[in-house]
Structures are given as structure tokens and as C-alpha cells.
Amino acid sequence: MSGKYLLAIDQGTSSSRTVIYNHRAEVLSSAQQEFPQIYPEPGWVEHDPEAIWASVAAVTRQAMQKLNAVAADISAIGITNQRETTVIWDRETGKCVHNAIVWQDRRTAAYCQALKNDGLESKVTEKTGLRLDPYFSGTKIAWILDNVDGVRQRAESGKLAFGTIDSFLLWRLSGGRVHATDATNASRTLLFNIHTQDWDDELLELLSVPRAMLPDVRDCAADYGVANDACLGGEVPVCGIAGDQQAALIGQAGFDYGMTKSTYGTGCFVIANTGDKALHSDNQLLTTIAMRIDGDVTYGLEGSVFVAGSAMQWLRDELRIIDSAPESEAIATSTGIVTDVHVVPAFAGLGAPYWDPDARGAILGLTRGSGRNEIVTATLQSVAYQTHDLIEAMSDDGIEPSVIRVDGGMVANNWFLQFLADVLDIPVERPKNVESTVLGAAYLAGYRAGVVRSPGELSTLWERDEIFQPSMSSPQRESLLQGWRDAVNRVRNPD
Numbered sequence: 001m002s003g004k005y006l007l008a009i010d011q012g013t014s015s016s017r018t019v020i021y022n023h024r025a026e027v028l029s030s031a032q033q034e035f036p037q038i039y040p041e042p043g044w045v046e047h048d049p050e051a052i053w054a055s056v057a058a059v060t061r062q063a064m065q066k067l068n069a070v071a072a073d074i075s076a077i078g079i080t081n082q083r084e085t086t087v088i089w090d091r092e093t094g095k096c097v098h099n100a101i102v103w104q105d106r107r108t109a110a111y112c113q114a115l116k117n118d119g120l121e122s123k124v125t126e127k128t129g130l131r132l133d134p135y136f137s138g139t140k141i142a143w144i145l146d147n148v149d150g151v152r153q154r155a156e157s158g159k160l161a162f163g164t165i166d167s168f169l170l171w172r173l174s175g176g177r178v179h180a181t182d183a184t185n186a187s188r189t190l191l192f193n194i195h196t197q198d199w200d201d202e203l204l205e206l207l208s209v210p211r212a213m214l215p216d217v218r219d220c221a222a223d224y225g226v227a228n229d230a231c232l233g234g235e236v237p238v239c240g241i242a243g244d245q246q247a248a249l250i251g252q253a254g255f256d257y258g259m260t261k262s263t264y265g266t267g268c269f270v271i272a273n274t275g276d277k278a279l280h281s282d283n284q285l286l287t288t289i290a291m292r293i294d295g296d297v298t299y300g301l302e303g304s305v306f307v308a309g310s311a312m313q314w315l316r317d318e319l320r321i322i323d324s325a326p327e328s329e330a331i332a333t334s335t336g337i338v339t340d341v342h343v344v345p346a347f348a349g350l351g352a353p354y355w356d357p358d359a360r361g362a363i364l365g366l367t368r369g370s371g372r373n374e375i376v377t378a379t380l381q382s383v384a385y386q387t388h389d390l391i392e393a394m395s396d397d398g399i400e401p402s403v404i405r406v407d408g409g410m411v412a413n414n415w416f417l418q419f420l421a422d423v424l425d426i427p428v429e430r431p432k433n434v435e436s437t438v439l440g441a442a443y444l445a446g447y448r449a450g451v452v453r454s455p456g457e458l459s460t461l462w463e464r465d466e467i468f469q470p471s472m473s474s475p476q477r478e479s480l481l482q483g484w485r486d487a488v489n490r491v492r493n494p495d
Helices: 049-067 109-117 121-128 137-147 151-156 165-173 201-207 244-251 309-317 327-335 372-396 414-424 436-448 455-461 474-492
Strands: 005-011 015-022 027-034 074-081 086-090 160-164 180-182 216-218 236-243 260-264 268-273 286-293 296-305 342-344 362-364 404-407 428-431 464-468
Touching: 005 049, 005 165, 005 436, 015 049, 015 436, 027 049, 049 165, 074 165, 074 244, 074 436, 086 137, 086 151, 086 165, 109 121, 109 137, 121 201, 137 151, 137 160, 137 201, 151 160, 160 165, 165 180, 165 236, 180 236, 236 244, 236 436, 244 260, 244 268, 244 286, 244 296, 244 436, 260 372, 260 436, 268 286, 268 372, 296 372, 309 372, 327 372, 327 414, 342 372, 342 474, 362 474, 372 414, 372 474, 404 414, 404 436, 414 428, 414 464, 414 474, 436 455
Parallel strands: 005 074, 074 236, 180 216, 260 404, 404 428
Antiparallel strands: 005 015, 015 027, 086 160, 260 268, 268 296, 286 296, 342 362, 428 464
């Protein structure tokens, strides 16, 4: 490749970002921009696809301008994205038929429950590794087809395209020439058979989704055509795509069996590499595709917490008791571990291992002496407790990580990481580059472009910043965890 840089687009739940790297994976330029969240009804979450596209175009231009880079300087583009968020658009005009329905959205909870009542969840899980939950794309597609006038007829006649955010961005970047996605994003739709590596006709029939809507499914590092949008100023090949959590595993060099990462962004997502085996979970975790490179599938065991970093945004924007998320570290340091107040941030239900879409958030244990500091600290602790729930479930399924690699915005908080190590009773490693998600997208693009010779070579680029060793006594840990379990039970069983 003639270019000297790799460009990675990270389209997240609350913001879009573009980062430009050199071929040694060093950051040279970046730009980031938030975009609005839309809440039409309680439990519903939407994004304006045009706002997403505008933010991606803007940050890409800004990152290139900061470096005085032109299209010819870019070897390849990698894309990573918020997973499960669902977009449907017209193939001729490119116009979306509805707002994007976000992964956090719970509007299809009753539909999922009806399918469960019909005894269909085991079949879905067997084929997809997923559960019948509003989290995933399939029931979101069905909702748009059934609730927006004329959309189902247009979809059945082949006039509409479905995509997760990566597919939508690729369509726009390529000027409507490429309708494709990668195996990791496809595996989050409820429509993709992770064993046959193809869209599953039985699942399509179950959710009444026309196959004609669906994108082509490719490896994570593959030829995704050429981007030629005006924001680039010329043609650049797109060579890598992965959903954000799988991209983070790649960015953390998680290529070996048992390697486990935990990402703290809007939510918290733990993935453990299970090699070429699609490990079935007996503890309500998800079996998913961790990566597909050179046609070889690596599976993962995943637990998802819907609210992590967004809980800090809630403290900032709704309760207005902190001015910024970093302020929470000083508050927790001065307050110390809170034992009596518990925050259960089930704003969009509870994810793994509970899968309770009807649960709602609560602050429990307040007394007259409780105040801002206790609530902030208890909110930080809740993220660690939820992570423990996932790791405990993984251990019961036979995956016992010796160390957890962490990334995302929250891991700048040393107090939180020490508390996390104490609660997990496992060492926690923070890398020098904590933005593993966008780095993973760059790695994929670099591999396909020939900048990196093998995925294993990427492991040599990973560097540790700090390791947090557990130091809490077992009785204290168990007491804290029992308090958390009691709080969760009260939220799930309010009567």
C-alpha cells in the first residue's frame, strides 16, 4: 500500500470518533463529536442516522486536517461500531425509513416474551448463541417492518436494505455501491447462524425478515470496497470491520484461548476467547463470534451490562451532582467504599446474567446522612459488581481468566480499577492505549492492507500501563457482594 497511515472510524453510542495511526499503531491525529440521544417513550432509545453520518464525516475531515493528510496518505480504513443498533434505508435514495433503533431500546420486550412463551428461545440460542431479548437487531427490524407504513412491502420487493451501523456507514462511504457487514456484527442480529456462517432461513421466517434486506457477510479483515465520500477527498480502501466489543478484544491482542477483556464505555462488555469452540453457556451468557480472520472463526463467551459509563453521564446530566465523569475518582477516593447505599442502574433492564428487561433502576439504603458522595461512589461500585456477576458466570461455564484486560473511558479512574480488582479477586491490566476498540479496527485494516503480516504480530504492539492487584479480604468481599445481590433482588422483585 502506498499510504503511510491507517484511519479508523469508531461509531459509538454517544459519539463518533476518527483516529489516524502510523503503521506502528501510534496515534497521530484524532477527532471526536457527540450526537443527540432520542427517547420517544420510556425504555425507547433512538438515533438519527443522518446525525450519525454527519458526525462521522465531520470527525474524519477534522482528523485528516489536523495531520494535513490527504486520501493518498491513507493505506486503509477500519470501521468499528455500536452493535445491534438497527437501520433500514431505501436502496435508491439512501434515505432511512425510521430513526435507528439503538441496542439499549426495550420496545420489543413483549414480542420477545411472546416468542419465549411459544418455546422458541432454545432454537434461537442453538443457532445464534443469543437469547430472545430486545437487545439484538432481529426484533428491532421486525418492529420497523410492522410499524412504519409501507415498509414491509418495500422490503419484500427488495427496495430496502437493513444494516447495523457499520453497514450503514459503509454504504454511505462507498456511495451506495457496497452493502456488506462482518461476521461479528452479523452474529448479533438473531438472524445469523454462527455454526454455518450464513443467514438462517428458519430464523428469517420466524421473525418475518426478508433475506433481500440483508447485507453480504465477510471476514473482519476483508475487501469492503472503496470509500470515496467527499469527507476523504479521494478513494481509500475499506479493509476492516468489527463490532465494538470484538474490536476491543482484537485491540487488546486477545488472540489466545481464555484471554478476557472488559470494556467500559456506555455499557460494560466482557468477552473471553474460547478458540474454535462455540462454548454453550449454562449461566445465561452469550456465545458469539469473537473474530473471523482468513476464514477461520474464533468464538467468544460474552456478558453484557447495559449501563456502565452511561451511569456516570446520568450523574452528570440528569442528577447534576458531578460536573464531569473524572470528578468521580476524587469523590470515591475521599469517601471510601460505601457499604449501605446501593445504586442498581437498571435504566434499560438488566443484561447478563439476569436478562430482566422489566427491571428498572433504583437507589437503595438512603438515610438522612446519605449524600452526593455516597451516591457517586455507589454508582462506581455498581459497575464493578455487575462485572463480577459476568465473571462469576464465566467461571461457572469453565472459563477462569487469570487476568482481565480493561479499556474504555472509565478505566482512567484508578480508584475504580482497584475496587474492580478487589471485587473480582483477579488482577486487572490497563494498557497504555486504553482506546482498544478503535485500535482493533485499525489493526484489522492494517492486516488486510498488508501493513501487519499476521494477527500474532499485533500482540507485540500491546503495552501495559499498570496492573491492579487484588488486596481485599475474602470476608469483606463477600459482605459487599451479598449487599449487591440483595439490592438486585429488591429491584427485580419490588413487591
